[in-house]
Amino acid sequence: MSEFRQSPAPQEEHPSLFGAADRDLEFTEADFDKIRTLIYQRAGLVLASHKREMAYSRLAKRLRLHGMRRFSDYLTRLDQHPESPEWEAFTNALTTNLTSFFREAHHFSLLAEHVKQATSPVRIWCAAASTGEEPYSLAITLSQALGSRASQAQILATDIDTDALDKARKGIYALDQLEKVSEACRRQFFLRGSGARAGMAKIRPELASMIDFQSLNLTSGSWVAKGPFDAIFCRNVMIYFDKETQARILERFAPLLKPDGLLFTGHSENFSYLTQRFKLRGQTVYELSR
Incomplete structure (x- = not known):
């Protein structure tokens, strides 16, 4: 039986409610502070003070799903059940997934030149895979740069958001999400949908087979990522960590790179x-200090 059950509706006004007139759920400043504490402890994410509305709107869906009326009840029960599967949903809700194909295009050109010099099978770690656009962009880049050697290349794609990873594994995208993908690449690496799938495109199986999608929390004590890697892509995720956490993650990246590897x-x-x-x-783009 789930530990998330319906709580009685609040019986009186709460003096520390903010924006109460616009809300159907009780959400206090103390609740938001608790959310910030829990997500930092769980995932190392620093939730800025201006993210109140985001936190309310995303987590309110979880409360309604469980028939709850007060954030305090939801957060208390999370705190009391550290092994609850609800933690995964809590973390997923507060994770930002802003990505696109070939975002910051100069990185992919540099990577292509770098891997052409490789004498052993190429291994890449995409440490913030989100919904898949970045690791698939990496796979396309390796396929074009390595030719027949691309079949030996491996891409580890990780993310803390399991919902995003589920979408990434499916590899299905609206055609307007492929605006940065050339028409030649679309024909070579995507299957165009028809009928109920009209307006959609799916990654070809041979490209998808290059990628291993895994759940990974960059702040956890152990990683599924095992080096050495020719390159690590960790883009637009460290901005959500404090400086201490950033430094700790960078120290852990270093031994996972090949001597000439790139971050x-x-x-x-x-x-x-x-x-x-x-x-x-x-x-x-960074390289190891000599």
Whole structure:
């Protein structure tokens, strides 16, 4: 039996409610502070103070699903049941999944030139795979750069959001999501939907077979990611961590890279001052310090 059961409706006004007139669920400042604490403890994510509305709207769906009226009840029961499967839904709800095919295109051109020099099978880790656009972009890049050698390449694609990973594994996207994918690539690497699937495209099986999708929390004590990798893509996720967590993750990345391996980061991320293990190569690409 689930530990998430319906709570009695509140019987009186709560003095610390904010935005109460617009809400059907009781949500206090203390509740938001608790959410921020729990998601930091669970996933290392720093939830900024302006994310109140986002937290309410995303988690309200979970409360309604369980017939709850007060965030305090939901959060207390989460806290009391550390092994509950609801933790996965809680984390998924608060994870941001903004991605696209060939986002920051210069990274893929640089990667293509880098892997052409590889003498052993290429291995890439996409550490924030989200709904799949980035790892599939990597697979396309490797296929084009390596030719027949691409069949030996492996891409590990991880994310903390299991809902996003489920979508990624399916590899099905609306055609308007492929705007950065050339028509030649669409024909080569995608199957166009018809009938009920009209307006959709699916990754071809031979491309999908290059990728292993796995759930991974970058702040957890153990990782399924085992090196060495030719490159690690960890883009636009470290901005959600505090500096201490960023530095700790970077230290763990370093031994997983091959000596000439590359770390690709997001356009707004700068780690030069956080660790001595990496030095900036240029355009948000890092290499190991010698």
